[in-house]
Amino acid sequence: MFVKFQAPSSKLQKKPKAQTPNSNKIPNPNFPFRRFGRIFLGFGFWSFFGVWILGFGISFGASLSITSLRCEYLFSPLGLDEPRPRLSWRVESSVRGEKQTAYQIVVTSVPDKLESPDLWDSGKVSSSQTVNVVYSGKPLTSRQVSFWKVKVWNKDGQASDWSETAKWTMGLLKPEDWKADYITFRDDSLIPKSPSPLTLPPAHQYRKQFSVSTVGRASPRAIRRATIYATALGIYELQLNGQRVGDAYFTPGWTDYHQRAYYNTYDVTTLLQSGTNLLHAWVADGWYSGYIGFGLLTGIGTEHSGRYTYGKTPALMAQLEIEYQDGSRDNIVTDKSWEVSDGPFQQADLLMGEFYDARKEERPSWEPAILASENGPAKATFYDFQNPGSAGRAATGPQIKGREVDLAFHRPPKLEAFPGLPVRRVQEIKPMAITSPSTNVYIFNLGQNFAGVVRLKVKGPAGAMVRLRYGEMLHPDGRLMTENLRKARATDFYILRGDPNGETYTPRFTFHGFQYVELTDFPGKPDLDTVTGIVMHSDTPFTSDFECSDPMVNQLFKNIVWTQRANFLDLPTDCPQRDERFGWTGDAQVYIRTATYNADAAAFYTKWLRELMESHRPSGTFPGYAPFPFQHGLDFGTAWCDAGVICPWTIWKAYGDTRILERCWEPMTKFIQWRQRESKDFLGVVHGNDWGDWLSVNEKTPLDYIDTTYFAYSTKLMVEMAHALGKTNEATQYEELFTNIKSAFIKKYVQPEGRLALDTQTAYALALYMDLLPQELRAPAAEYLAKKIRDNDTRMATGFLGTHVLLPALSSAGQNDLAVQLLQSHKFPSWGYEVDQGATTIWERWNSYTKEKGFGGEQNASMNSFAHYAFGAVCEWMFSRLAGIDTEDAGYNHIIIHPMPPSPDSNPDHPAINWVRAHYDSIHGRISSTWKRTKDQFELDVSIPANTTATVYLPATPRSAITESGNSLSNTTGAKIVRRETDTALLSIESGTYHFLSK
Ligand code: BGC
Numbered sequence: 001m002f003v004k005f006q007a008p009s010s011k012l013q014k015k016p017k018a019q020t021p022n023s024n025k026i027p028n029p030n031f032p033f034r035r036f037g038r039i040f041l042g043f044g045f046w047s048f049f050g051v052w053i054l055g056f057g058i059s060f061g062a063s064l065s066i067t068s069l070r071c072e073y074l075f076s077p078l079g080l081d082e083p084r085p086r087l088s089w090r091v092e093s094s095v096r097g098e099k100q101t102a103y104q105i106v107v108t109s110v111p112d113k114l115e116s117p118d119l120w121d122s123g124k125v126s127s128s129q130t131v132n133v134v135y136s137g138k139p140l141t142s143r144q145v146s147f148w149k150v151k152v153w154n155k156d157g158q159a160s161d162w163s164e165t166a167k168w169t170m171g172l173l174k175p176e177d178w179k180a181d182y183i184t185f186r187d188d189s190l191i192p193k194s195p196s197p198l199t200l201p202p203a204h205q206y207r208k209q210f211s212v213s214t215v216g217r218a219s220p221r222a223i224r225r226a227t228i229y230a231t232a233l234g235i236y237e238l239q240l241n242g243q244r245v246g247d248a249y250f251t252p253g254w255t256d257y258h259q260r261a262y263y264n265t266y267d268v269t270t271l272l273q274s275g276t277n278l279l280h281a282w283v284a285d286g287w288y289s290g291y292i293g294f295g296l297l298t299g300i301g302t303e304h305s306g307r308y309t310y311g312k313t314p315a316l317m318a319q320l321e322i323e324y325q326d327g328s329r330d331n332i333v334t335d336k337s338w339e340v341s342d343g344p345f346q347q348a349d350l351l352m353g354e355f356y357d358a359r360k361e362e363r364p365s366w367e368p369a370i371l372a373s374e375n376g377p378a379k380a381t382f383y384d385f386q387n388p389g390s391a392g393r394a395a396t397g398p399q400i401k402g403r404e405v406d407l408a409f410h411r412p413p414k415l416e417a418f419p420g421l422p423v424r425r426v427q428e429i430k431p432m433a434i435t436s437p438s439t440n441v442y443i444f445n446l447g448q449n450f451a452g453v454v455r456l457k458v459k460g461p462a463g464a465m466v467r468l469r470y471g472e473m474l475h476p477d478g479r480l481m482t483e484n485l486r487k488a489r490a491t492d493f494y495i496l497r498g499d500p501n502g503e504t505y506t507p508r509f510t511f512h513g514f515q516y517v518e519l520t521d522f523p524g525k526p527d528l529d530t531v532t533g534i535v536m537h538s539d540t541p542f543t544s545d546f547e548c549s550d551p552m553v554n555q556l557f558k559n560i561v562w563t564q565r566a567n568f569l570d571l572p573t574d575c576p577q578r579d580e581r582f583g584w585t586g587d588a589q590v591y592i593r594t595a596t597y598n599a600d601a602a603a604f605y606t607k608w609l610r611e612l613m614e615s616h617r618p619s620g621t622f623p624g625y626a627p628f629p630f631q632h633g634l635d636f637g638t639a640w641c642d643a644g645v646i647c648p649w650t651i652w653k654a655y656g657d658t659r660i661l662e663r664c665w666e667p668m669t670k671f672i673q674w675r676q677r678e679s680k681d682f683l684g685v686v687h688g689n690d691w692g693d694w695l696s697v698n699e700k701t702p703l704d705y706i707d708t709t710y711f712a713y714s715t716k717l718m719v720e721m722a723h724a725l726g727k728t729n730e731a732t733q734y735e736e737l738f739t740n741i742k743s744a745f746i747k748k749y750v751q752p753e754g755r756l757a758l759d760t761q762t763a764y765a766l767a768l769y770m771d772l773l774p775q776e777l778r779a780p781a782a783e784y785l786a787k788k789i790r791d792n793d794t795r796m797a798t799g800f801l802g803t804h805v806l807l808p809a810l811s812s813a814g815q816n817d818l819a820v821q822l823l824q825s826h827k828f829p830s831w832g833y834e835v836d837q838g839a840t841t842i843w844e845r846w847n848s849y850t851k852e853k854g855f856g857g858e859q860n861a862s863m864n865s866f867a868h869y870a871f872g873a874v875c876e877w878m879f880s881r882l883a884g885i886d887t888e889d890a891g892y893n894h895i896i897i898h899p900m901p902p903s904p905d906s907n908p909d910h911p912a913i914n915w916v917r918a919h920y921d922s923i924h925g926r927i928s929s930t931w932k933r934t935k936d937q938f939e940l941d942v943s944i945p946a947n948t949t950a951t952v953y954l955p956a957t958p959r960s961a962i963t964e965s966g967n968s969l970s971n972t973t974g975a976k977i978v979r980r981e982t983d984t985a986l987l988s989i990e991s992g993t994y995h996f997l998s999k
Contacts, residue, residue, distance in 0.1 A: 079265020234314025460523030462498025513577030656891020754780030762802030
């Protein structure tokens, strides 16, 4: 079904090499290969070899090789505005226990000056650090090109070769660097006073012709470098001489334009030509002025329409800088000399779709562009929820009220380099079937729910119009199901130009969440080549794989990853299809740890955390979604607002990123201060939006309880983060606060024998996961929880919050078999149930669709997203417990390998989970854990990257014999027993690959 997969970033990403030499011992045809050969050829072996021959005789001991040079998590990024960017690399070695003991970084402004670096020579620094080393050389100026490489010393003090050279460039750091101005078209349209009918203006194109005279490469006027810096209020796409500039879509992404705009940087040196050149841009409404969220549905936003959120008229600002060998420079900047026209994109809206009239590609009527400031005022009434109440307590209740706004051009106060990962077209999917539910209507089934667009191939007369509608499901009678899209029209129209050779169309300024595409009025009879699905998402490198002996669980893992892909569209959204697509904070906080297992999401969340931090409310709380275009409901939501603490903590935990903590520190502390102010006797509050354990099944956990647990949890994370930042006093204060909250929690909710005053699964799971019970009551509480679940026919009753923590809570408190039973269950509500209904993604509700009742079950069709990742948060447990891969510190320097296999025969109704094979490409390299349990033995293949260590928790009785690759542990280099417990042996290992057997 998948005809092509080429994530552009993967070209840059050097795949971490697997390190398991015992692959034959585990039932895995594809398990990572041995890599000794590559290592020997790969990293300066020969120079090293010579040293060994001269000094010590022949030795096959190898050193460290250096890979994956990154700057701010990106491979050779362009246009940064971090004054002190951070540099990271990976060290690899085939030798157990190999470590980096020192590094040296050199940075120069020209590649051949690396031997005498003019920007920075760190000298030899004794350190094992390989992640986020802060550049500490000469101050970086606008446009600075920096080439860098690194050399490391191993545990024996031997130096590696220099790494390959990587680079980064700086963007425009000062406002005065921008010579361009925002330009736009003369927009005399009136803002409609009514939300109906839809307002869907065309995208506009801009162009500027200019000439470049160069006389050969050696000439002083030869081009040294040409760079475009571009931004838009709206979304833009550039072309230079007919070639697309870059491969990103929906640039520059969604941000709060009242606070800033992002710009992107492109190297276009090779696209320029001597003589006449044409720079061309398309600009569409995007998030700036198009329909967003549920504004139209709920009657909020400008004139109740949910569009024109930040302004009325999209605008473009771009600056092409051509630098010549002689140091001279030409600037081509957006100004009034540009021309503007509309064209074939007669409509181009993220939620509603496009209307593309190919006949209008020819002969646009160009007019002079104007400065965006020349369009004059655009007064309108903006409706949103007002009186959210201080601290979320509504004084007079939240009410939708209007206030006057001026949606004329306002220059965003800040212009910042885009810090995230671009949205790209990453994969193509061929349809698997075509059906025709009625005359002239064809439906293509792409076999997979995803976010993106399609490519349509069509041949027919000029003026013929094809309609493309998108849906995630079909009705039982074969019609496209679109009820769950609510106000998102999610429809594209294509009018043919009539090319006798046929024509193709792919939307560019919209995306849809879908599995099915419906074509109406297609000229002729379509076939499977007519439509190709194009998967789009923020191009995070994917970092994990998981497989086990239960095929349903393997399908579940795929579904989780697909749902993540569908919801990483510039920001982490709740869903990609209906009129919502918001960065809901509750969904984000339950899912973020899973997200970081599945993808290298550091840069992606770096961007979103800016939006989240900046959207904190005047009271000090965080909103229910970020960016925060309009107020809907109240100012606070238990567990949603806590995303403001949980998400930065998770990024720090996964990547060891302390800078993100520094940047989030102030809003995070304000949030905890708010919680402290509002709390009585250290208990949580009942305030604001009562989402609570959203979508729980037949059990409701009171908000005051949930809020107390989150108050405690957020505070506990603050303790850890304060320590990470060296804020010792604050750490002590938060520690005290946590102790007080925990005591208040125990006093109010915990009964002496470990029962809780509140009898819900979620209540127990939260208390266990967040460590709020006295140690001695954990096991009894887990037993009550287990009994509750069994009394409920071994079914979950949890919602978004409870489901995330339920399995980890059970496993950590002696009920791992039950956790595995829940994972493997097929009874409603369960992951297996959803897979049985045909899911290829995670659904908002377990029964958003059932084979028995269709969409008409007890659920409301309009709230049935089929790509909603919250319940996919179980993946965190699949990696951290079932496979047993976790980090002890922040950033996987010291790793935990703690596989938790279910007891043999503990789940007779389902395929026994007796092997698991998983890996995670951490920031240091690949960590893999592969285990197999038979009746009387447990095998574990472990691999951890060079320069890391791990504690391995190996299932073993005190009498089990433990071997590594057939040798006793006393004869094993790199692994030793720390202690033995009743059912576990704790080993400490150095980096490398091991095959443990306990029997
Ligand atoms: C979203 C959720 C979100 C919620 C708040 C919904 O409409 O789709 O995922 O967290 O609102 O309860």
